[in-house]
Amino acid sequence: MSLSRRIAFVVIAGLVAGTIAHVADPSGSTGALVFLAAGLVLGELLVLRLENRTAVPLSYPVLLVLASGFSTARFAGAVAGAELISAVLRFNDRESGWRVQIMIERLAVAAGTIAVYDGLRDVTHHNEAVATVLLTLGAAAVAQLPVDLAMRWILRLHPTFSARARLAWLAIASSGMLMAIGYRGVDGRGQVGIWGPLLFATPLLAAWYAFERLDTATRAYDQTIESLAMAPEFGGIVPPGHSKRVATLAVAMAGVLGVSTHDTSDLERAALLHHLGQVTIDEPEDPSRPTPAAEVAAVTSTMLREIKPLAGAGDIVAGDASDPKRRVAVQILRIASDFDDLTARDGNEQSFAIETLRSAPGYVYDDKVLGALERVVEAGHLAAVR
Amino acid sequence: MSPFPRRLWWFASAICAVAALAAGLLGFSERHQAFPFGAALVFGALVVFSAHREVALPQGAYLSPAFMVCMAAMVVFQHDGSLLAPLLVGMLNGLLLSGLTKATWGWIPFNAALSGLALLGAALVFGALPPVMRDTVPLALVAALPPALTDFTVRAGLILASYRIELGRLPREVVRELVPMGVQVFPFAMVGLFLGRLYLALGPTVLVLIIVPILIAREMFSSYMQVKQSHDETVQLLIRALEQKDPYTAGHAERVAVYAGYIGEELDFLPARMDRLRFGALMHDIGKLVVPNQLLNKPGKLTEEEFARVRIHEGVSVQMLSHIDFLRPIALHAHSDAMKFDPDNLDHPIEPYIIMVADAYDAMTSTRSYRKALTQEVAFKELRDKSGKQFHPACAEALIRAIEKRNEVHGKGHEEESHFEHAPEVGLGSAGLGDLLPDEKAKQ
Helix, strand or coil, X not given: CCHHHHHHHHHHHHHHHHHHHHHHCCCCCHHHHHHHHHHHHHHHHCEEECCCCCEEECHHHHHHHHHHHCCHHHXXXXXXXXXXXXXXXXXXXXXXXXXXXXXXXXHHHHHHHHHHHHHHHHHCCCCCCHXXXXXXXXXXXXXXXXXXXXXHHHCCCCCCCCHHHHHHHHHHHHHHHHHHHHHHCECCECCCCCHHHHHHCHHHHHHHHHHHHHHHHHHHHHHHHHHHHCHHHHCCCCCCCHHHHHHHHHHHHHHHHCCCHHHHHHHHHHHHHCCHHHHHCCCCCCCCCCCCHHHHHHHHHXXXXXXXXXXXXXXXXXXXXXXXHHHHHHHHHHHHHHHHHHXXXXXXXXXXXXXXXXXXXXXXXXXXXHHHHHHHHHCCCCCCCC | XXXXXXXXXXXXXXXXXXXXXXXXXXXXXXXXXXCCHHHHHHHHHHHHXXXXXXXXXHHHCEECHHHHHHHHHHHHHHHHCCXXXXXXXXXXXXXXXXXXXXXXXXXXXXXXXXXXXXXXXXXXXXXXXXHHHHHCCCHHXXXXXXXXXXXXXXXXXXXXXXXXXXXXXXXXXXXXXXXXXXXXXXXXXXXXXXXXXXXXXXXXXXXXXXXXXXXXXXXXXXXXXXXXXXXXXXXXXXXXXXXXXXXXXXXXXXXXXXXXXHHHHHCCCCHHHHHHHHHHHHCCCHHHHHXXXXXXXXXXXXXXXXXXXXXXXXXXXXXXXXXXXXXXXXXXXXCHHHHCCCCCCCCCCHHHHHHHHHHHHHHHHCCECCECCCEHHHHHHHHHHXXXXXXXXXXXXXXXXXXXXXXXXXXXXXXXXXXXXXXXXXXXXXXXXXXXCHHHHHHC
C-alpha cells in the first residue's frame, strides 16, 4: 500500500472511530483520545527525513499532547494501540527486524515522555502557572531526544545529531509544546480541545513538506552523481564498482582523520567521478598502452571545475595540494583508489595491498593517511562494500 | 522587486491618503483609551520579521507567517478595543525591505497602506461578529472566515485595480492568479485566531513556539533550492562530457529539454512531472558516454560490429537512468524500441514518447556531420506522417501546436550555430546516432 493510501486510511478510520467514541461518551474525552491516537499513527507515517536514512517521526509532538492531557493508563493504552497499528501499516517497509526495532524505540520515547512529564508535574505539585507548565512541557519534549538517540545507539539505528537533525528536533519540540497547550490550556485558560493540536500542527506540516522536498532533491542529486560515476565502468575503463568502493573507503578514511563534513562531501564526489574524464578521451589505438592517469585526472578536473558545486571535487582530482586541508583529501583519494586497484582489480589481499603502498617512496603516500587506511581496513568498514 | 511604475503614482497616493486618514480618525476617536503599546510592539516586530520569511509552496503559493501573526494581532487588539493598532500592525506587514533600491522604494508606502487597510477591514468585520461566535470553540473556527475573506478581498481588489492601471490586465486573468492565495488564507486565519486566543491567555511565548517550525521549514526550503540548483548544474557536467565526445550534440540536450517542456505544458503536466520530464530529456543520451569517440564521430558507414557496439548505449542509458529513483519510471522505457509509439501498450508512460518526439524534431532541424538541417515544414510533415506509427500522435501534435503558438522557427536558415559548415545538403544516416545506411538496415 502506498504512503498516500495509508494516510487516507488512517485519516478516515480515525475520523470514524473518533466520532463513534465521541457519540458513545459525549461528556468524556474518549473521542479526543481516539482522534489523538489516530494522529499518533499518522505521525508515525509522516517523518522528518534526515541523513543516513534516519528520521524523526511527527508522532513525538502528539505524545506530548497525550501525556499532558490524559492519565498515564489512558496514555499507555493509546500509545500501545497506535504503535501496534503503525507496525501493521509498516508491513511493506524494509525487513521485520527493523520494524520491531522501530517499535521498541518509539515505545521507549513514549515512556520517557510520560515519565518526565508526570515526574515534573508531581515535583511542582501540579502548579498551573504558565511558566511552570511551559517548562514542564519543554522538559518532556527535550527528554524525547536523549531517549531516542540512546535507543538508536543501542539498536544500531544510526543515531544522528547533525545540523538538519537539530532543526528537526527543534520543530518537533516547539510544535509539541504548542499543540499540548492548545489541547489542555493552562489553568483553564486558552484551552481549545482537539482543535488545538489539529491547527497548531500546520507549521509542523509545512516543515515536513520542506524536509520531504529536501530529502527527495538530495537523493536525486546524489544518485545523478553515482549514475555519472558508472559511465567509466560501463565503458570497461575501470572495474565494476570501483568508484563506489573508492568513495566509501575515502569517506571512512576522512572520518578517521577528522575531515570536515563539507570537505568529506567534496572528497566523496571526487572519488565517485575521478575517472569520468576518461570517457571523453579518444580510445588509445594500442590497448596495451592506456591513457596516462595524469591526463585522465587533468581532463576530469577541468570538467569538474567548470561546474560550481563540483569545483571542490575538481581540485581534489587535480591533486591541488596548495590548501593543507585539500592535501589530506588528495592523499585520501590517491590511496583509496590505488588500494582498490591493488585489491579489486589485481586480486591481492588487503594486507598485501597496504604493504605495497607502504613500500612506495615516502613522497608518494602520506604516512598518516596510510595509517587511516589501516584503521579502516582493520575495523572491517569495507566488508559491506565488497 | 521591479521599479515602481509612474502610472501607479496617483492610485498609490490615493490609497496612502485613505490609510493616513483612517489612522488619523482612529487615533482621534481612541484618544481617551490606552493604546496597547506592548502588544503592538511585539506583533509589529514579529510581522516585519515574518514578512521577510515566506515559505514557497507548490503551485506558486506562499506560506507566510506574517498573515497568521496579523490575524492573531487582530484578536488581541479586538480584546483591547483598538482599531488603530491593527491598522498600524497591518501596515508593517507591507514593509518588505529586501531588494529595496531607489527605484523600488515607492512600493513601500503602497504595500504598507494596502496591508494596513486590509487588516483594518478584517478587524472591523471580526469585531462585528457576535461574541458567542468569537469565543466558543468550534464556532470560533467559522469566525475566522469573514475577517480572512475581508482581508483577502480588500487586498485582491486593490491589487486588481493596480494591475489594471499599470498593465491594463484583464481582472479575470489577475483573479485566476490570486485564487490560489485565497484558498490558503482560511486555514492560516484559523491558526492565527487561535494563536491570538492563546496569546491573550498565556502571553507572547506562544508566538515563539509557532514561529520556530515555520522558520525551520523556510530553512529547509532554502537548502532544497540550493540542492536543486546544484543538481541542475551537475547535469551540465553530463552535457559537457557529451559535447566533448560528439561536437554535433552541442545544445542538443537543452533543446530536447525545451521541446519536451513545450509538449509537457500542452499536456498540462504538473510541476513535479515537468521536472522529471526535463531531467529525463536532458539526460536521455547519457549512455553515449560509453561509446568510443571514434565511433560517435565516424563520418562514414558503421560496420556490423561497430553498430552493435554503438547500440549498447541504449541499454546503458536505461541502467544509468534507472539508478535515479525519480527517473526510473521513464528510464525503463528509454530504449529506442520502447520509445516507438505502441497504441496497445496502455501502461507505457507518456514521457519517453515525448522525449522521442522532441529528440527527433531537434535531430531534423539541426545540422549534423552528414547533412544540413531540414526546414521546419519538412520536420512537421515528418512528425505528422509518422504520427501514430513511430510517434505518439498527441505528443507530435502538441509540439507542433506549441511551436506555432510561440511563432518560433527552427531548422534550415534558423539555427543559432552549426559545427558542420560543410555538411552535405542531403544525408542518409548518422553514425553518431548509431544509424546504418538503408541497405545495412535492411540486412539487419
